[in-house]
Amino acid sequence: MDGTTRHALSFDAAADVYERSRPGYPDPVVDWLLAGRPRDVLDLGAGTGKLTRSLVGRAEHVTAVDPSPRMLDQLRQVVPGVTALVGTAEAIPLPDASVDAVVVAQAWHWVDPARAVPEVARVLRPGGVLGLVWNTRDESVPWVRALGALLAADAAGRGATAEEHVPPTTLGAVESMTHRWSQPVDRERLHALVLSRSYVITASDERRRQLLAQVDGLLGEDPALAGPPPWPLPYVTQAWRVLRP
Numbered sequence: 001m002d003g004t005t006r007h008a009l010s011f012d013a014a015a016d017v018y019e020r021s022r023p024g025y026p027d028p029v030v031d032w033l034l035a036g037r038p039r040d041v042l043d044l045g046a047g048t049g050k051l052t053r054s055l056v057g058r059a060e061h062v063t064a065v066d067p068s069p070r071m072l073d074q075l076r077q078v079v080p081g082v083t084a085l086v087g088t089a090e091a092i093p094l095p096d097a098s099v100d101a102v103v104v105a106q107a108w109h110w111v112d113p114a115r116a117v118p119e120v121a122r123v124l125r126p127g128g129v130l131g132l133v134w135n136t137r138d139e140s141v142p143w144v145r146a147l148g149a150l151l152a153a154d155a156a157g158r159g160a161t162a163e164e165h166v167p168p169t170t171l172g173a174v175e176s177m178t179h180r181w182s183q184p185v186d187r188e189r190l191h192a193l194v195l196s197r198s199y200v201i202t203a204s205d206e207r208r209r210q211l212l213a214q215v216d217g218l219l220g221e222d223p224a225l226a227g228p229p230p231w232p233l234p235y236v237t238q239a240w241r242v243l244r245p
């Protein structure tokens with residue numbers, strides 16, 4: 001198994017901490033991604049359903065696909081009533097022309113676009129939309145930048161960098177939008193956020209302990225975190241949609 005595959009599969013071991021810590025997606029971004037009211041929508045790389053829960057009520061039928069059975073177990077508990085299937089972007093377990101929208105949150109950088117784009121094109125109906133979205137911590141804020149620097153030491157290029165946010169241009173016209181917002185966090189949630197990173201999941205116990213101690217150091221030092229929690233953790237959400245002719 002190569003390093004990328006090992007990291008992609010690592011989410012399976014951290015489904016619980018992932019669900020407790022990761023942010024969801026703001027309503028204006030979800031509405032924009034869907035480009036209307038789709039009848040059938042596919043959440044690809046759905047994980048524990050952080051985006052899926054916002055799709056329910058915005059489409060008649062929601063299908064969630066992810067390679068990790070444990071992420072999908074969490075999803076079924078949190079978002080009952082959706083069809084949750086084990087599968088990948090490179091082999092989507094749905095028939096041809098069966099959905100009006102495919103949305104991929106925080107996961108397109110894990111897929112092989114050479115195989116995933118034809119699969120998305122196969123399952124999308126004419127006039128359908130592919131929506132891609134990433135939440136990125138806003139590192140213009142000093143303590144958030146310091147947190148990012150702690151995590152970057154282990155990331156070794158496997159986080160979703162801005163360079164990896166590349167929508168496919170072969171499918172149709174590409175549009176983008178940016179939305180700024182904050183997630184309230186406390187110490188426990190920041191710890192869980194660190195522990196939910198794919199490269200931290202695969203690190204040694206000793207390294208994980210060190211990282212959490214460094215996060216605690218940050219909490220003791222930065223004036224923005226001096227007051228009682230919750231503290232606002234600012235995010236920049238970047239979204240792309242590709243409208244199929």
Ligand SMILES: C[S@@+](CC[C@H](N)C(=O)[O-])C[C@H]1O[C@@H](n2cnc3c(N)ncnc32)[C@H](O)[C@@H]1O
Nearest residue numbers: 008011045046047050068088089105106107110
């Ligand atoms: C960072 S998580 C994002 C989960 C969820 N969409 C969210 O926004 O919280 C990345 C997800 O991509 C999934 N994944 C990894 N490789 C994939 C692939 N080739 N096709 C589809 N999903 C994949 C992982 O199992 C994981 O659930």
